[in-house]
Amino acid sequence: MKIGKVSITKLFTFDSAHHLIDYNGKCRNIHGHTYKLEITLKGLPDENGLVMDFHDLEAIIENEVLEKVDHKYLNDVFDFNPTCEMIGLWLWEEISKQVQNTRCTLEKLVLWETPTSYITIDRNDME
Template identity: 30%
Template sequence: MSNIRITKQFSFETGHALYGYDGKCRNVHGHSYKLSVTVIGQPINDTDHVKFGMVIDFSDLKKIVKEEIVDVFDHATVFNKNTPHVDLAQELKNRGHNVLLVNYQPTSEMMVIDFSEKIKARLPQNISLHSLKLQETATSYAEWFASDN
């Protein structure tokens, strides 16, 4: 049986600020992110299986990514908790805002690494995460490939 890659795309709105950065992105701002999640595996070969012919049901992949990424990051503001932005984060939280404090600089590069770990931990054993593409703007994106790691 052949290995097949399938991809599901997601979108979410997230704000962030890059502490210590020397450009405009040091200010709080947001992006309309697009995330493409590609997994690889062999289609189910058991004709009696309800998901016969599928690598993974798209709805099962959607559930994983929504729970781990989209529902968490959508309409949240992300700050590195190891910077003075933690004071701003607390002020925003006190005012009812959805704030995430992470252990990394919330760049697309670091977010896609974080996302890869969260998704890999939830996939069935016979399915592997192949790649992620996190598009921050129409012309800028970060990619993660299992083969590079």
Template identity: 35%
Template sequence: MSTIRITKQFSFETGHALYGYDGKCKNVHGHSYKLSVTVIGQPITDTAHVKYGMVIDFTDLKKIVKEEVVDVFDHATVFNKNTPHIELAQELQQRGHHVILVDYQPTSENMVIDFAAKISNRLPATIQLFSLRLQETETSYAEWYASDNT
């Protein structure tokens, strides 16, 4: 039986600020993120199964990633809840803005770690998260591989 990797791509817009950073990213700014989610498993071999031949239905994978990442982070502003940006976050929330407070510096590296945990927890037992690629700009991205995190 063959083991197959499948990938689905997503995009979302998110703002953030990096408290304590020594460059321009200390300012509130945003990115058009592109997220590639690759899972690994074996295609279903039961010819009577409605998902015969699939590792996972792309629609099912899309539902998981949208609920855990895209719908949460799209058009939100992310701040580390342990920084002085908390005052700005509270002001934005009071004005009706979608703000996410996380317990990490909201870099692409840390966001991809967070996303990996959220997505992995929702996958069926027969399917594993293989990798994530979070592209922040046209030339910059962070990658997470299960093989590096065992």
């Protein structure tokens, strides 16, 4: 069988509050979201047939990334306006650091702020 690169995706959720700075709309007031985060990694399967064990990916994201934002007031966490776009870029940077010494690369990140609104970042955007 031909072995090629494979993408794996895992979903996460976290709850955070924030308000938007210098914004003239409802979001200027403190409010919260249940964010949904989709992470896609790509790589060649190893000798066990895994790009990365889903359990290992979950541990990386939960312990190294989401613990910094879950159930937090994001304006106290970040030194930037915590828009969905900026949170997504921060997540990309943090997750990229965590997977840089693995067999795979971060290919795509989707951050849902609401059930109908999300941002997408893919590897081509960040090169």
